[in-house]
Amino acid sequence: MKQGGSEREKRHAGESATQAVSDGMVVGLGTGSTAAFAIEMLGERVEAGLDIHGIPTSFQSRQLARDAGIPLTTLDVATPDVAIDGADQVVDDTLIKGGGAAHASEKIVDTAADRLIVVADPSKIAQALCHPVPVAVLPEARATVSARVKELDGTPELRDAASKDGPVVTDNGNLVLDCEFGTVSDPKKLATSLSAIPGVVEHGLFVGCADEIHIGTKEGVTVETL
Ligand SMILES: O=C(CO)[C@H](O)[C@H](O)COP(=O)(O)O
Numbered sequence: 576m577k578q579g580g581s582e583r584e585k586r587h588a589g590e591s592a593t594q595a596v597s598d599g600m601v602v603g604l605g606t607g608s609t610a611a612f613a614i615e616m617l618g619e620r621v622e623a624g625l626d627i628h629g630i631p632t633s634f635q636s637r638q639l640a641r642d643a644g645i646p647l648t649t650l651d652v653a654t655p656d657v658a659i660d661g662a663d664q665v666v667d668d669t670l671i672k673g674g675g676a677a678h679a680s681e682k683i684v685d686t687a688a689d690r691l692i693v694v695a696d697p698s699k700i701a702q703a704l705c706h707p708v709p710v711a712v713l714p715e716a717r718a719t720v721s722a723r724v725k726e727l728d729g730t731p732e733l734r735d736a737a738s739k740d741g742p743v744v745t746d747n748g749n750l751v752l753d754c755e756f757g758t759v760s761d762p763k764k765l766a767t768s769l770s771a772i773p774g775v776v777e778h779g780l781f782v783g784c785a786d787e788i789h790i791g792t793k794e795g796v797t798v799e800t801l
Pocket residue numbers: 577578605606607608609610660661662663671672673674675676677678681
């Protein structure tokens with residue numbers, strides 16, 4: 576599922592995004608290898624005296640934040656001023672996410688934030704949305720959701736775990752169907768259709784969600800404000 580950007584590109588993107596963070600802020604902490612660089616850099620700044628709280632979007636980002644010494648809070652008591660998160664594909668302000676199977680929590684945190692900064696390497700930037708759409712489903716709904724995805728002209732594939740026998744199980748105990756739709760010309764319509772299927776917990780289409788894209792390059796970073 577994952578496309579390749581270099582560590583250097585991802586680091587440049589992640590570090591650039593953290594410049595938007597200042598004292599007193601609550602920060603949504605995205606998931607994935609690019610967001611991890613932002614968490615690492617925020618940890619260094621916290622050690623140097625930056626006063627922030629983070630809201631993680633997965634077990635991975637919670638652990639990275641703890642390791643980095645970032646104090647944590649929850650959406651029950653705080654609203655993120657900014658969220659910093661990666662993406663699997665970016666077309667303008669619309670994203671496909673879920674390569675790390677964390678898109679349900681990511682969507683909750685990212686859309687709660689006043690501002691969503693996406694961190695990406697150049698391989699993620701596209702002219703058209705054509706990446707398979709991850710759909711998290713309740714385990715009992717795997718077959719029924721697959722049938723409905725096919726009615727929408729999609730091809731669902733249950734995501735298998737690399738490091739265990741059997742399927743990927745999300746942090747919330749759900750399964751993931753990677754759904755191939757070819758080029759998605761109307762993401763808003765597809766998002767609405769997927770959300771309406773019983774048993775769908777969340778899908779990876781983040782329509783019109785991004786406020787800034789920080790694209791890390793070998794030399795530095797390009798920032799697109801939307
Ligand atoms: O959506 C995600 C996790 O669910 C990730 O943000 C997305 O897969 C990008 O990851 P990476 O920066 O490792 O390429």
